[in-house]
Amino acid sequence: MAKNTDYLEKKSLEYRKTVLEIIYNSGAGHTGGSLSCVDILNVLYNNFLEITPKNFATKNRNRYIQSKGHSVEALYTVLCDQGFFSREELNTLNNFNSHFIGHPTKKVPGIEHNTGALGHGLSVAVGLAIAQKLNKENFKIYTLLGDGELSEGSVWEACSTAHKYKLDNLVVIVDRNKLQITGKTEDVNPIEPLNEKFLSFGFNVKEIDGNNIEELISALEEVPFKTNIPNVIIANTVKGSGVSFIENQISWHHKVPSKEEFEKANLELESQLKSYE
Amino acid sequence: MSEITTGKANLEIFGETLLEEGKKNSNLIVVTSDSRGSGKIVPFGKELPDQIIEVGIAEQNLVGVCSGLAAGGKIVFGVSPASFLTARSLEQIKNDVAYSDQPVTLVGISAGISYGQLGSTHHSLHDYAVLRTINNLTIVSPADNFEASEVIRRAVSFNKPLYIRYGKKPMINLHKKGSNFEIGKASIICEGNDITIIGTGETVQRAFLASRILKEDGVNAEVISMHTIKPFDEDALIKSIKKTNCLISVEEHSIYGGLGECCASLISQAGYNTKFKILGIPDEYMINGSQADVLDHYDMSPEKISDISKSLLNQ
Ligand SMILES: Cc1ncc(C[n+]2csc(CCOP(=O)(O)OP(=O)(O)O)c2C)c(N)n1
Ligand SMILES: [Mg+2]
Numbered sequence: 001m002a003k004n005t006d007y008l009e010k011k012s013l014e015y016r017k018t019v020l021e022i023i024y025n026s027g028a029g030h031t032g033g034s035l036s037c038v039d040i041l042n043v044l045y046n047n048f049l050e051i052t053p054k055n056f057a058t059k060n061r062n063r064y065i066q067s068k069g070h071s072v073e074a075l076y077t078v079l080c081d082q083g084f085f086s087r088e089e090l091n092t093l094n095n096f097n098s099h100f101i102g103h104p105t106k107k108v109p110g111i112e113h114n115t116g117a118l119g120h121g122l123s124v125a126v127g128l129a130i131a132q133k134l135n136k137e138n139f140k141i142y143t144l145l146g147d148g149e150l151s152e153g154s155v156w157e158a159c160s161t162a163h164k165y166k167l168d169n170l171v172v173i174v175d176r177n178k179l180q181i182t183g184k185t186e187d188v189n190p191i192e193p194l195n196e197k198f199l200s201f202g203f204n205v206k207e208i209d210g211n212n213i214e215e216l217i218s219a220l221e222e223v224p225f226k227t228n229i230p231n232v233i234i235a236n237t238v239k240g241s242g243v244s245f246i247e248n249q250i251s252w253h254h255k256v257p258s259k260e261e262f263e264k265a266n267l268e269l270e271s272q273l274k275s276y277e
Numbered sequence: 278m279s280e281i282t283t284g285k286a287n288l289e290i291f292g293e294t295l296l297e298e299g300k301k302n303s304n305l306i307v308v309t310s311d312s313r314g315s316g317k318i319v320p321f322g323k324e325l326p327d328q329i330i331e332v333g334i335a336e337q338n339l340v341g342v343c344s345g346l347a348a349g350g351k352i353v354f355g356v357s358p359a360s361f362l363t364a365r366s367l368e369q370i371k372n373d374v375a376y377s378d379q380p381v382t383l384v385g386i387s388a389g390i391s392y393g394q395l396g397s398t399h400h401s402l403h404d405y406a407v408l409r410t411i412n413n414l415t416i417v418s419p420a421d422n423f424e425a426s427e428v429i430r431r432a433v434s435f436n437k438p439l440y441i442r443y444g445k446k447p448m449i450n451l452h453k454k455g456s457n458f459e460i461g462k463a464s465i466i467c468e469g470n471d472i473t474i475i476g477t478g479e480t481v482q483r484a485f486l487a488s489r490i491l492k493e494d495g496v497n498a499e500v501i502s503m504h505t506i507k508p509f510d511e512d513a514l515i516k517s518i519k520k521t522n523c524l525i526s527v528e529e530h531s532i533y534g535g536l537g538e539c540c541a542s543l544i545s546q547a548g549y550n551t552k553f554k555i556l557g558i559p560d561e562y563m564i565n566g567s568q569a570d571v572l573d574h575y576d577m578s579p580e581k582i583s584d585i586s587k588s589l590l591n592q
Contacts, residue, residue, distance in 0.1 A: 116398030151333030189333025
């Protein structure tokens with residue numbers, strides 16, 4: 001059942017709290033990139049993917065591959081909320097011998113593919129999308145990429161294949177937060193003009209505010225944008241979105257909040273949550 | 278027993294030494310792939326902005342660009358996580374650096390299981406194995422701060438394809454003042470007649486700590502830092518096992534294709550019947566944990582190494 005905007009906006013705030021909690025408690029994590037894609041994962045899992053603990057073992061369903069594997073804390077948070085595992089299990093994050101580590105692996109229920117090295121997810125998603133076409137199935141393959149990740153040549157090799165095989169069942173989402181580890185994407189290795197690049201690779205491009213629930217819903221509802229053409233959503237996001245002092249800060253790529261920072265962030269999120277009561 | 282002093286992380290020393298060398302020589306160029314933070318070369322980038330090339334998250338491109346820069350007369354250091362550098366860019370290393378004989382130094386940062394809980398995508402347990410099979414490539418894995426800085430000073434004028442592997446944990450100082458370092462010549466960390474414990478990179482300190490435990494039990498272990506994996510210092514190992522005839526190898530790498538198998542190949546072909554045990558990461562879905570916990574788990578704690586030494590001696 002599709003959830004309404006209010007419900008999802010509130011969810012995003014709760015998810016942000018959990019992301020920070022698990023990073024703070026486990027002492028490691030990719031804070032900035034997890035916060036920037038929380039809204040995307042929220043809308044995908046609650047309104048579009050229809051991937052559940054019940055149907056996960058079956059083949060007849062949509063797929064989601066998180067190519068920017070380092071933002072695994074956002075993925076764990078949403079999967080936990082969807083009932084794939086308990087919060088107690090998630091709390092073992094980064095413990096010795098826990099399967100909950102700093103990148104997604106299939107040892108964790110609900111995870112489709114092992115990622116962590118950037119620039120792999122799109123090729124795998126293309127393979128899945130071709131298989132669905134060959135099997136005459138009508139499901140969609142979603143994948144999330146970082147914008148820094150787009151420097152990997154393999155991403156563009158996969159785009160060529162997606163175009164060739166007319167993969168309108170493929171939905172690429174770019175978390176366009178304009179930062180990577182060293183600094184701004186446009187300083188480190190410019191990727192603009194991005195829309196034109198995807199267009200010239202044969203994609204249909206939709207550019208939205210990727211931290212806006214309504215815009216995410218309407219873009220994902222429109223998929224496929226055109227028959228026989230692969231889809232890309234350029235989700236303009238804010239790295240660290242939702243916490244004032246984490247937003248847009250290069251240093252927060254994989255910084256872990258101190259006790260004070262954690263409490264301050266929590267207060268900010270709680271006060272935003274109050275407005276939904 | 279002498280006092281143990283702990284130095285910095287070898288990676289830290291790498292960054293400092295590279296900056297010193299870069300200041301001396303404006304022809305020295307560093308190439309990074311969104312990796313200057315983990316490579317400890319942010320200060321290099323700040324102080325010598327004209328000597329750093331940033332290619333973004335594109336490791337294959339990085340190695341190709343290094344090759345071209347070297348062909349254009351530059352002294353080149355390509356710096357990227359060991360996992361991506363040696364797996365993703367393997368063909369560029371093979372063709373554009375080694376086969377084409379371009380004098381590039383490739384620096385694999387946060388090697389082995391330095392990235393701990395980030396998991397297997399980030400670990401390099403394959404790099405010795407795959408790189409050893411590539412002709413015309415020297416492989417070095419420094420153990421302590423001394424070796425870490427010396428190898429960079431040598432690399433500047435090495436003029437041949439070179440791969441150096443660095444970990445990121447603070448290391449015990451293993452070398453005495455006035456020690457010598459030469460690529461291709463093993464360092465004897467301490468001498469002994471009963472058993473040889475050979476390590477490379479960050480496992481040497483574990484071997485050294487094991488030797489101290491053994492000493493208390495009256496066992497004199499010889500500890501070797503085989504910092505150069507290729508070319509392998511055969512003479513040093515043969516000389517040592519001639520004395521001890523008992524050997525343990527310790528490596529932060531798959532048990533296949535690394536230090537242990539270098540030793541195995543050498544001693545069996547040289548006709549020695551040495552008691553021998555290879556310690557490393559076995560062929561299984563690797564347990565998750567910090568570097569230290571994982572190494573301990575796979576029998577590479579100093580205590581476990583000393584226990585294994587004793588049982589090997591009693592065999
Ligand atoms: C192949 C590969 N190279 C390098 C890295 C190290 N790394 C992890 S995250 C990251 C930056 C990613 O930036 P971006 O794609 O923009 O992600 P986000 O801003 O959403 O965190 C890098 C370089 C990696 N995981 N994989
Ligand atoms: Mg980014």
